[in-house]
Amino acid sequence: MFLKAIVESGSKISTTVSTTAQELHRQLYDRAMTPAISEIKIENNKIMLKGTTLLSQQALYRTSLTYQETSLLQILKKEAGPGISLTYPVDKLQQTVPYNIDKVSFTLGGTSVKIKSSHENGKFRYKVKVKSNIAITEKFLEYELQDHFGDMEKKLSEGMKVAIEKLIQKFQQHEIDPVGFGFYARAFQYPLYKEVQDQWAKELSRAQFDVEVDLRIAATGAVE
DSSP states (O other): OHHHHHHHHHHHTTSSOOOOHHHHHHHHHOTTOOOEEEEEEEETTEEEEEEEEEEOTTSOEEEEEOHHHHHHHHHHTTOOOTTOEEEEEOOSSOTTOSSOOOEEEEEEEEEEEEEEEEEETTEEEEEEEEEEEEEEOSOOTTOOGGGOHHHHHHHHHHHHHHHHHHHHHHHHHTTOOSSOHHHHHHHHSHHHHHHHGGGHHHHHTTOEEEEEEEEEEEEOOSOO
């Protein structure tokens, strides 16, 4: 009951995935994706939720995802609800700021994710577009955020874009597809997908991705 509770709690805020036995069976036998399950470890005699474990199509361990990487995975899978919290470094935003701006935290509201697939020059290609309204949850010392929304939106959008690109590269490096990009290939390029479906994860490692992120600040919170 305790394990079930911490997995359910973590999945609600997208820091892990909630994979039932039935869903795991589907992920193992659907060649268009690879499995993802909750990662739980015992540290200092305490049961800890650590994020997400990613498996190969043969159910072998491939790699792990942190809380924030799991949140991005859930966003790409279109399974993330509002309220996800992310943190990215922001530097060189304004040279006149007398303090070192390090990291900025924000929560996402409703998020729109569009994924389009194509096939060019012998490779699958994907365009991933993410749009969301966000609320800043960190106070910037002497930085007047109200006067620089555009700069901050651009910096945070770029930070999230880079993070998503690194996550996809991680999938490709380990030849896995926990997002299910294979579903898009199967739906829109079926003849080409059918030729490689038995080694889909390996084929995905060759794919090219174009990621675009558009974040808009809707609120700045009430924190100091």
